[in-house]
Amino acid sequence: MFHLHPLLQVDQLEISHYKDGEFQPLVRDVSFQIQAGEMVALTGPSGCGKSLTAQAIVGLLGKRLDVTGGKIMYQQQNVVPFNDRQWKRLRRHEIALLIQDSLNGLNPIRTIKKQMAETICQKRKWNRKDILLRLHTFLHEVGFSDPAHILRTYPFELSGGMRQRVLLAMMLSLEPKVIIADEPTTSLDIINREKVLSLIKKLQYDYSLTVLLISHDQKSVRKYADRILEMRIEGVTS
Numbered sequence: 001m002f003h004l005h006p007l008l009q010v011d012q013l014e015i016s017h018y019k020d021g022e023f024q025p026l027v028r029d030v031s032f033q034i035q036a037g038e039m040v041a042l043t044g045p046s047g048c049g050k051s052l053t054a055q056a057i058v059g060l061l062g063k064r065l066d067v068t069g070g071k072i073m074y075q076q077q078n079v080v081p082f083n084d085r086q087w088k089r090l091r092r093h094e095i096a097l098l099i100q101d102s103l104n105g106l107n108p109i110r111t112i113k114k115q116m117a118e119t120i121c122q123k124r125k126w127n128r129k130d131i132l133l134r135l136h137t138f139l140h141e142v143g144f145s146d147p148a149h150i151l152r153t154y155p156f157e158l159s160g161g162m163r164q165r166v167l168l169a170m171m172l173s174l175e176p177k178v179i180i181a182d183e184p185t186t187s188l189d190i191i192n193r194e195k196v197l198s199l200i201k202k203l204q205y206d207y208s209l210t211v212l213l214i215s216h217d218q219k220s221v222r223k224y225a226d227r228i229l230e231m232r233i234e235g236v237t238s
């Protein structure tokens, strides 16, 4: 029998805030691992550090925040010391982060088509026909029956649930191995919540994705996650 290494392993992670001339820890002693293909939910009370952990994994911690302890191993490589170019590469090819408020993820003054095409071309150049074909395919994948219509719209013309599905389609177009969805359903009503979560579950299977689903609401993710991790104010338990 061969040993399978976890795809992602967070080990004794500490994230601190640089304030008054020193680092003050905000998140401490976070450890967990995720195997390829799993959907794992990271839950816990508001403020325990779920979002900061997600941002640290993809190198998107805000100003004056930094990883001050521990390791984040992705495919057995510690990503903590990555430089900007390596983080960009990781986000473009490996790990995609879906954020809480879908309006923030989309540019309000550009059509969905322009934004999706731009995302697709980040990874490699396609010709116009292939771009359009791919846009239609991914929008179909996330449940839109009339992709041509969606492509013509601006973000404000779509509902919150629709925008979240557009963001998922954009993400899929980058063909990531891991999706981190940070409270992807918080701003949605119950019906759209279920819709987005079951869609993420379907995509996990269809694209062999590994999913880290962040939610303060353990009840709503229990049905979908293969495993639940509970984060406390300091640390995480499985």
Ligand SMILES: Nc1ncnc2c1ncn2[C@@H]1O[C@H](COP(=O)(O)OP(=O)(O)OP(=O)(O)O)[C@@H](O)[C@H]1O
Residues within 6 Å of the ligand: 017, 026, 027, 044, 045, 046, 047, 048, 049, 050, 051, 052, 053, 062, 065, 216
């Ligand atoms: N930019 C920042 N500067 C200083 N403190 C911050 C910053 N961002 C977050 N924090 C603090 O770090 C802690 C963890 O925040 P984080 O957003 O990761 O929590 P969370 O578990 O995701 O909570 P929620 O479910 O409310 O989103 C909180 O106490 C928060 O106030």
